[in-house]
Amino acid sequence: MARKMALPKIGVNMTEAVIAKWLVKPGDKVNEGDPIIEAETDKSTQEIYATESGIVAKLLADEGQTVECYSDIMVLVDEGEEYQEETAEPQKEQAAAPQAGVRRMQLPKIGVNMTEAVIAKWLVKPGDKVNEGDPIIEAETDKSTQEIYATESGIVAKLLADEGQTVECYSDIMVLVDEGVEYKEEDLPEKAEEPKAQEAASPAAPAPAPIASAAPAVVPAGARVRISPLAKKIAKENGIDFRLVPPETPGGRIVKKDVLRFLESGGAAAANAAGAAVPAAEYEDVPMPNIRKVIAKSMHASLSEMAQLTHSFSFDATQIMAYRKLVKENAEKLGLANITFNDIILYAVSRVLPKHKDLNAHFLGDKMRYFTDVNLGMAVDTPRGLLVPTIFGANKLSLNEIALKAKELAKQAQEGTISPDLLSGASFTVSNLGTFGVEHFTPVINPPQTGILGVNNIQTRLKMVDGEAVPYQAMGISLTYDHRALDGAPASRFAQELCRTLENFMALLAK
Known part of the structure; x- marks a missing residue:
């Protein structure tokens, strides 16, 4: 068409x-x-x-x-x-609004790859005045949770989607009216009416089976139940769980006559008896957020579809500790960002990685995609789950620029305002758990990337210098790589060079 x-x-x-x-x-x-x-x-x-x-x-x-x-x-x-x-x-x-001053607002597309979003929370209600750019919903995409803003101004007349509902981009989500305009329900297409009960049952129709013989199956906790408001009200007034009521049509909507039939057939008594037989355990079922489902799916796919292997290394962190102390003491005077150990690691990776192209790449099954620049992913812990923003062209940025960019992206990710387009496209990722005291871990690759670097904590170790055991500060790193894309020797060469570079960080800055 x-x-x-x-x-x-x-x-x-x-x-x-x-x-x-x-x-x-x-x-x-x-x-x-x-x-x-x-x-x-x-x-x-x-x-x-x-x-x-x-x-x-x-x-x-x-x-x-x-x-x-x-x-x-x-x-x-x-x-x-x-x-x-x-x-x-x-x-x-x-589509033009059927009444002057009445129009629908759609869910806008945020980012190239966004196709739908879950409405986690409405930030407005009918009667509220909104201006273009005001936040109206908290939405969960497959990348992050973020606020969605009004694309025009008006008075909220009706919300067209429920919290928890998945909505496709450009689908109607609410009705707006001009100030002073009275909204009429008929201005929008009506939903299908609840089927009316027949005046008399058809002689040929079999009588509904009694429900009292056994306790009905409960709909799984968290699953959405389609029920009319009137049916839900009757169930509540009679003290029954509407999830126990079977609709006349399997998988259909529960309506008033379904609840009445359930009551007349003794279903409530059967449910109560079944409930009395076994003491109920106390628990709370919390629906898994959409972003957690995405993370779970991605991590499972990564481990089940890739040949992952992890090598662990450590290096003398004395020089980067001295450099960070120097910068911290003079940052304000020199107009520098608060450069952290993580920023230093990101900077070193961005300089070493171009010489090891198999790790600055994507494995695409029948071919490898090698990147000219280092698009560096950085794992960020957020209230909504793990997100990985990308510092594009990190190899072209100074240490101070990487520090500023990393903080900007981390803040956006934690506040839920980051664009989904900044949560993809990385050629390699760094995940730092050293701040949590982690001594060693096995980071999981974000496919189709071929590697990920885990950063561990700093520990005091001993090394022999002129026959004496001398203490020093060692930092551990863990490199996970896809053995389909490269072998252990080239992966280890990258890690070795990275360790040498970090041990001689001052010399790197001179290049």
């Missing part, structure tokens, strides 16, 4: 853009996420990506033309479909 694609809104303050260059032409096939135009905003020039797939039938804006956000820019058709001018329908998110 022919449909129009609109110019998406990129960033809270974007209202329009100039189409500097079209990257597609009529007849081209585009997939969701493909770059379609180079657009100039008041902030920068950047690529705009297709919000859906199809064949380009017509371009609706010229190069050099200024286009407002959400205005139609091209027509797409399905493969094999012949385009006729009058058949193109506006993209669903751009």
Whole structure:
């Protein structure tokens, strides 16, 4: 079917853009996420990506033309479909409101790879006034939890999605009205009504089976139950758990007559009897956050699909400890960031890694992808779980620039404001657990990367100097690598060179 694609809104303050260059032409096939135009905003020039797939039938804006956000820019058709001018329908998110002053707001796409999000928490309620750019929901994507902002201003008339619900990008999430406009429910398509009970049962219809013979199966804790508000109210008034009520249609919605049938057949008594037979253990079921599910899936896939091996090393940390003390004492005077041991490790890795290309790479099954620059991932502990922001082109940054960038990304990750695009694209990762006193651990590779460096704590050890045992401060590192991509010898050579570089850190800074 022919449909129009609109110019998406990129960033809270974007209202329009100039189409500097079209990257597609009529007849081209585009997939969701493909770059379609180079657009100039008041902030920068950047690529705009297709919000859906199809064949380009017509371009609706010229190069050099200024286009407002959400205005139609091209027509797409399905493969094999012949385009006729009058058949193109506006993209669903751009449907005109049926009443003046009433409009829907969609879930915006935050980052190129975002396709959906879980509404963790609503930050507004019906009756609230919101301005463009105000936070309206806390949303969990497959990368992080972050606030989503209103793309326009108005009074909240209705919320169209529940907390905990997964919503696709560009789907309607709430209704806004202009101040003074009265919102009517019929302005939105009505949901399917609850089936009305028949006046009389069909003679041929079998009578519902009694439920009293055994306690009904309970829906697993945390699972979503579809039930009408009236049915839920009746169940609560009669002191029964609505999860025990079977709907007339398996997998269907629980309605009033289902609850009444359950009560009439003695289901409540059976449930109470079953509950009295075995003392209930006390526990709390907490739904797993979406980001925790993503982390679990990624870690399991990493360990089950890769040939991972870890080598452990240590080095004399005397020089980096002396350097950090010197910088800390003079940072304010020299206008430097608070450079930490982790920043020093990141800097050293960014300088050593380009000489060991098999670790600055992605393993893609039948080929290797070697990166020119070091896009360095840094593991960050956040209230929502482990996130790995990327310092792009770390090999081109000074130590002070890496320290500033690392702190900026860590803060965004911990506050949940980081762009999903900054949580991917790393060519190698560093994970530092030394601050927690960890002496040794086996870091897990983030596929398709081929390696990850674990940083351990500092311990006092002894070494022989002129026949005497002399104490020194040693820092441990653990290198996990994908044995499918490289062997133990080249992996060890990288770790050895990194240790030498850190032991002679002052010389590295002179290069």
